[in-house]
Amino acid sequence: MCPQDPNVWTMNLKELSEKLRLSQTTISRALNGYPEVSETTRKRVIAAAMRYDYRPNGNAARLATGRSMAIGHVIPVSSEHEVVNPIFSEFVAGAGEVYALNGYSMQLSVVPDDRQVIAYRAMAYSRVVDGLIVHVPQAHDFRIDMLNEIGLPFVVHGRDPGEPAPYSWLDVDNTGAFRRATEYLLSAGHRRIALINGRETTGFAIRRQKGYEMALRDHGITPDRSLMRFGEMMETYGHEAVSELMQTINPPTAFLVSSIIPAIGARRALADLGLEPGRDISIVIHDDDLSYLRNTGDPPMFTATRSSIRSAGRRSAELLLDIIRQPQRGPVQELWDVEFVVGQSTGPAPAETRSQ
Amino acid sequence: MCPQDPNVWTMNLKELSEKLRLSQTTISRALNGYPEVSETTRKRVIAAAMRYDYRPNGNAARLATGRSMAIGHVIPVSSEHEVVNPIFSEFVAGAGEVYALNGYSMQLSVVPDDRQVIAYRAMAYSRVVDGLIVHVPQAHDFRIDMLNEIGLPFVVHGRDPGEPAPYSWLDVDNTGAFRRATEYLLSAGHRRIALINGRETTGFAIRRQKGYEMALRDHGITPDRSLMRFGEMMETYGHEAVSELMQTINPPTAFLVSSIIPAIGARRALADLGLEPGRDISIVIHDDDLSYLRNTGDPPMFTATRSSIRSAGRRSAELLLDIIRQPQRGPVQELWDVEFVVGQSTGPAPAETRSQ
DNA sequence: CCGATCTTCCAAAGCGCTTTGGATCAGACT
DNA sequence: AGTCTGATCCAAAGCGCTTTGGAAGATCGG
Numbered sequence: 001m002c003p004q005d006p007n008v009w010t011m012n013l014k015e016l017s018e019k020l021r022l023s024q025t026t027i028s029r030a031l032n033g034y035p036e037v038s039e040t041t042r043k044r045v046i047a048a049a050m051r052y053d054y055r056p057n058g059n060a061a062r063l064a065t066g067r068s069m070a071i072g073h074v075i076p077v078s079s080e081h082e083v084v085n086p087i088f089s090e091f092v093a094g095a096g097e098v099y100a101l102n103g104y105s106m107q108l109s110v111v112p113d114d115r116q117v118i119a120y121r122a123m124a125y126s127r128v129v130d131g132l133i134v135h136v137p138q139a140h141d142f143r144i145d146m147l148n149e150i151g152l153p154f155v156v157h158g159r160d161p162g163e164p165a166p167y168s169w170l171d172v173d174n175t176g177a178f179r180r181a182t183e184y185l186l187s188a189g190h191r192r193i194a195l196i197n198g199r200e201t202t203g204f205a206i207r208r209q210k211g212y213e214m215a216l217r218d219h220g221i222t223p224d225r226s227l228m229r230f231g232e233m234m235e236t237y238g239h240e241a242v243s244e245l246m247q248t249i250n251p252p253t254a255f256l257v258s259s260i261i262p263a264i265g266a267r268r269a270l271a272d273l274g275l276e277p278g279r280d281i282s283i284v285i286h287d288d289d290l291s292y293l294r295n296t297g298d299p300p301m302f303t304a305t306r307s308s309i310r311s312a313g314r315r316s317a318e319l320l321l322d323i324i325r326q327p328q329r330g331p332v333q334e335l336w337d338v339e340f341v342v343g344q345s346t347g348p349a350p351a352e353t354r355s356q
Numbered sequence: 357m358c359p360q361d362p363n364v365w366t367m368n369l370k371e372l373s374e375k376l377r378l379s380q381t382t383i384s385r386a387l388n389g390y391p392e393v394s395e396t397t398r399k400r401v402i403a404a405a406m407r408y409d410y411r412p413n414g415n416a417a418r419l420a421t422g423r424s425m426a427i428g429h430v431i432p433v434s435s436e437h438e439v440v441n442p443i444f445s446e447f448v449a450g451a452g453e454v455y456a457l458n459g460y461s462m463q464l465s466v467v468p469d470d471r472q473v474i475a476y477r478a479m480a481y482s483r484v485v486d487g488l489i490v491h492v493p494q495a496h497d498f499r500i501d502m503l504n505e506i507g508l509p510f511v512v513h514g515r516d517p518g519e520p521a522p523y524s525w526l527d528v529d530n531t532g533a534f535r536r537a538t539e540y541l542l543s544a545g546h547r548r549i550a551l552i553n554g555r556e557t558t559g560f561a562i563r564r565q566k567g568y569e570m571a572l573r574d575h576g577i578t579p580d581r582s583l584m585r586f587g588e589m590m591e592t593y594g595h596e597a598v599s600e601l602m603q604t605i606n607p608p609t610a611f612l613v614s615s616i617i618p619a620i621g622a623r624r625a626l627a628d629l630g631l632e633p634g635r636d637i638s639i640v641i642h643d644d645d646l647s648y649l650r651n652t653g654d655p656p657m658f659t660a661t662r663s664s665i666r667s668a669g670r671r672s673a674e675l676l677l678d679i680i681r682q683p684q685r686g687p688v689q690e691l692w693d694v695e696f697v698v699g700q701s702t703g704p705a706p707a708e709t710r711s712q
Numbered sequence: 713c714c715g716a717t718c719t720t721c722c723a724a725a726g727c728g729c730t731t732t733g734g735a736t737c738a739g740a741c742t
Numbered sequence: 743a744g745t746c747t748g749a750t751c752c753a754a755a756g757c758g759c760t761t762t763g764g765a766a767g768a769t770c771g772g
Contacts, residue, residue: 028729090440
């Protein structure tokens with residue numbers, strides 16, 4: 001068999017070198033900006049390359065250099081709900097910008113979340129990527145150990161809540177954020193505050209719960225498991241969680257919601273009951289600043305702890321590229337503070353529950 | 357310089373062949389399932405490969421075969437709003453499933469929408485992908501001509517509303533869907549129906565507008581440009597568009613909204629005015645069936661034309677892989693019908709405007 | 713027991729780049 | 743004139759796989 005490509009055809013280096021009566025070396029160097037070639041021939045080469053529409057074969061270059069100029073991302077699809085968390089697209093958009101600026105491309109693998117390790121392993125070992133971003137670390141995450149062992153550069157978005165093995169990560173201060181948010185509600189007189197959290201095993205959710213419980217305990221309140229929910233970031237999840245909680249004998253007067261998506265469901269559930277956030281009940285969200293779903297308004301519609309996930313994507317990519325360029329440097333870490341903004345969705349606790 | 361990889365190291369084919377005292381040929385064939393090798397040696401090879409953790413170098417394989425086993429997607433970021441359309445992540449998730457099932461990977465390029473052509477060209481010519489998916493075709497789309505010229509397999513999600521050049525596409529019947537939706541509102545007595553559409557240049561938006569106008573004309577209504585809005589798929593866009601339209605002297609009694617995201621903004625704008633969809637005013641949306649933002653309920657919260665974007669991603673990927681496997685076959689096309697579901701967000705037109 | 717036919721394996725030639733280790737030549741300096 | 747030094751350029755050796763075109767060895771009918 002001929003190596004396929006029935007139609008696609010572009011000139012290769014050898015042919016171009018014959019046309020130009022120059023060696024392949026010179027052409028390669030001219031095009032890649034090496035100094036060993038005179039400016040006049042460089043110009044000549046570039047002109048010819050344009051004229052004949054010569055493009056180096058990426059796979060050959062990758063093999064020759066040992067660099068793939070690509071970064072891998074594994075996007076898990078919740079096997080339970082078939083949901084792909086919308087924060088990924090936003091994070092990936094941020095990271096993608098940085099890759100593009102630096103001549104890197106991005107390799108995506110969309111896999112059911114229970115098959116993630118396989119996907120990471122495949123990417124790492126096939127050497128088609130020079131580095132990886134690890135998304136949504138869990139407690140005692142396999143992937144971190146595996147990648148450390150392989151020795152492939154990687155950056156974790158978030159932190160393994162387990163033991164602090166040395167690895168590079170970028171995270172927001174989830175504990176601090178949710179502690180702050182809870183304190184805000186407490187100081188407004190709320191005592192029954194529900195937490196509509198993310199999936200229970202994720203590092204994010206664990207830290208957020210911790211911050212929430214710390215604030216409660218500081219005020220002498222024992223965290224009540226029945227006021228906490230864990231789940232996938234879906235609108236319906238927020239709707240269900242809030243609907244259920246509002247049907248209990250002693251419903252919460254305030255909600256802490258892990259993202260704007262379930263918060264929209266939460267708002268809908270409250271609207272079903274004729275309750276208006278900010279007047280009858282309070283909502284604080286964590287706002288990832290999704291580009292298509294902004295917490296806008298003046299004041300913003302939701303009181304929120306805010307941290308741009310897109311910026312996190314950008315910065316994670318930068319860190320990763322730095323690590324790739326300077327592998328000798330040890331792990332880098334970056335913890336981001338979270339902005340707290342007061343919006344329209346919070347108010348004082350109703351008097352009767354307040355005195356309770 | 358050594359071809360980098362300071363840490364990462366896995367055994368290569370040559371070394372494994374020496375260990376096994378077999379030729380590289382035999383090992384390659386054994387691992388790739390060719391019949392010219394006995395079952396006993398195949399077992400031996402596989403066992404050794406596992407033991408020594410041998411993984412073929414992907415870039416070498418790609419160069420040798422001429423196949424990259426990768427599909428490219430170019431995701432545009434609106435340079436105006438910095439928005440990445442959330443339907444992409446859903447489409448890509450669907451396509452990604454199919455790629456994974458067939459041993460393909462996905463290469464993503466996130467670029468400002470005005471630099472798309474460059475990104476497509478780079479992907480196509482560097483031969484690091486075996487095919488491409490073209491997203492959001494515009495009228496007289498450059499990319500289609502370019503890819504046809506290059507001869508790289510591709511599938512367009514949507515159709516160029518310009519001249520019907522021969523190319524492969526998968527589309528939903530946007531015209532039919534919006535015609536149907538408009539007719540539904542007309543038959544409920546609505547006469548002033550607003551269209552909150554997508555970006556004006558996109559094939560989707562053009563076809564939807566066409567369907568909307570056809571239905572209006574069928575009922576003797578001249579389409580009114582002042583009732584149409586075009587914009588990025590953002591929550592705030594829906595909010596602004598509806599707020600503005602409701603402030604006019606003769607506001608619409610029904611809205612046709614291009615996606616659930618702006619529809620949420622629309623609903624918020626109406627809530628600001630104390631209006632309840634289904635009772636005071638009507639909304640019909642086009643529902644892409646986003647996994648994290650489902651139009652659920654019984655009946656669903658929004659009356660909608662529904663078509664799963666995830667399924668479209670899956671199917672587009674299948675079509676593309678078929679084309680790659682059988683390049684001699686001509687372009688394939690697939691037009692999907694759209695489901696129409698009546699939900700809670702529509703009702704009869706208010707009496708006063710009805711008689712108007 | 714011998715040629716024919718499978719079966720099983722191998723040596724070697726790519727794939728299209730990058731990079732090493734010179735070679736060549738002009739100009740500068742003794 | 744002879745040597746040295748940069749400035750240019752080149753031939754050839756990889757990178758690690760796949761695939762071609764045989765070559766042995768085993769099997770078998772006659």
